[in-house]
Amino acid sequence: MRLKARVVWTFILVLLMINAVVIAYVLTKSQMSQASSNGKSGEEIASIGKEKVTRQEWLKKMEDRYGKATLEQMINQKVVNQLAKENKLEVSSKEINRELLMLKAVSNNFYEDGHTSEKDWTEQIRYQILLEQLLTRDAVVSEKEAKSFYEKNKDLYQYDDSYRIRHIVVKTKGEAENVLKDLKGGSSFEAVAAERSIDRYTSPYGGDLGFVTEEQESIPALYIQEAQKLQPDEWTKEPIETKNGYAIIQLKEKLDGRSFSYEEVKNQIKRQIAMEDLGEKANVKTLWKEAKVTWFYDGEQD
Numbered sequence: 001m002r003l004k005a006r007v008v009w010t011f012i013l014v015l016l017m018i019n020a021v022v023i024a025y026v027l028t029k030s031q032m033s034q035a036s037s038n039g040k041s042g043e044e045i046a047s048i049g050k051e052k053v054t055r056q057e058w059l060k061k062m063e064d065r066y067g068k069a070t071l072e073q074m075i076n077q078k079v080v081n082q083l084a085k086e087n088k089l090e091v092s093s094k095e096i097n098r099e100l101l102m103l104k105a106v107s108n109n110f111y112e113d114g115h116t117s118e119k120d121w122t123e124q125i126r127y128q129i130l131l132e133q134l135l136t137r138d139a140v141v142s143e144k145e146a147k148s149f150y151e152k153n154k155d156l157y158q159y160d161d162s163y164r165i166r167h168i169v170v171k172t173k174g175e176a177e178n179v180l181k182d183l184k185g186g187s188s189f190e191a192v193a194a195e196r197s198i199d200r201y202t203s204p205y206g207g208d209l210g211f212v213t214e215e216q217e218s219i220p221a222l223y224i225q226e227a228q229k230l231q232p233d234e235w236t237k238e239p240i241e242t243k244n245g246y247a248i249i250q251l252k253e254k255l256d257g258r259s260f261s262y263e264e265v266k267n268q269i270k271r272q273i274a275m276e277d278l279g280e281k282a283n284v285k286t287l288w289k290e291a292k293v294t295w296f297y298d299g300e301q302d
Helices: 005-037 055-086 093-107 118-135 143-152 173-184 189-196 221-227 262-281
Strands: 044-048 051-054 162-170 208-212 240-242 245-255
Touching: 044 055, 051 055, 055 118, 093 118, 093 162, 093 245, 093 262, 118 262, 143 262, 162 173, 162 189, 162 221, 173 189, 173 245, 208 245, 221 240, 221 245
Parallel strands: none
Antiparallel strands: 044 051, 162 208, 162 245, 240 245
């Protein structure tokens, strides 16, 4: 079986998680430089009884733990951007938006939090497409093979009406009515979900269920029925009774169902087929030599 779109989205998800670490590390590295210049490297930032933790110890631990991975990811992004420019490779907004739609509605890996926004997703999708273009620029995938893959996997390139829903689940109707009062009083849906919802799987994420459809048996039918009546960012005005208690739902976004034609996705399919054929060589590090990369960790065993 050829490489599935979900594998690609999982890879993008991992890259986004790495990017979050990169941001955290770069911020702490900046703090390290400022602390050094201000003579605060020995500053005490925590104490445990008589034991102390200095700023320098903390930042050194961050560098030891995340420094190599952070630098590697920074190099990877610069390698891809540099080689894409040299090879005159570009990614259109239309292509990025199509893959973002598929990420949301087909693979349902899309999320947003304090570290990852939709803009981050689009930037990572652009990076991933450019990387695939670079790695597969010499590959030849026939029209017949690509079309055969499309016909066998049409479900990867179509989706029904999808609703991105958040919910707050509480045990009693009275609690649900209090939730509504909080929301009407100006409290954010995400904050109330984190504080009050008994759904421990979604409460840390503001009650986000992701994009769901009518066909999903795990989602109460009433959720979809109510979501169809809402505008984005609106929530239900009355509690919804569920098997676990009572819920208030909020519609974040609706995607109208659609199918992508072969012509729309054939380049993506050809890249995916070529990437799978590359096997272990489908790795950004195979481009480092071409980009003339040297780095601090040269000579280390991976």
